Amino acid sequence: MRNLITTFFSALLLLGGVGCTHLGTSGFAAGRTTEAELRARLGAPDMVWAxxxxxxxxxxxxxxxxTFCYMIAVG
Known part of the structure; x- marks a missing residue:
């Protein structure tokens, strides 16, 4: 019975992590990364604010x- 409970909770944790998303923002450096590099890696932004x-x-x-929203200042 203990093995069944352990297996159930392990599967639950594994399946819970499947829905997680990540934009891949590692490697960007403030003041050095250009807007073109951001767009090439992340795609078109959802909104652009002046x-x-x-x-x-x-x-x-x-x-x-x-559950995240990256706001990146350029210019």
Whole structure:
């Protein structure tokens, strides 16, 4: 019975991790990574926000399946 419970919870943990998403943002460096590199790696942003100083804020969202939203300032 103990093995059955252990197997059940192990399978539950494994299946719970299958739905997780990740954009792959490792390797970006503030001040060095260009907008072209961001777009090449992450694709088109979901939204682009204009900043008062002329820069842009790029929104890369993992929602609704994920629980994160990356806001990356460029310019």
């Amino acid at each position: 900043e008062p100083d002329g820069g842009r804020l790029l929104e890369f969202s993992g929602q609704p399946s994920g």
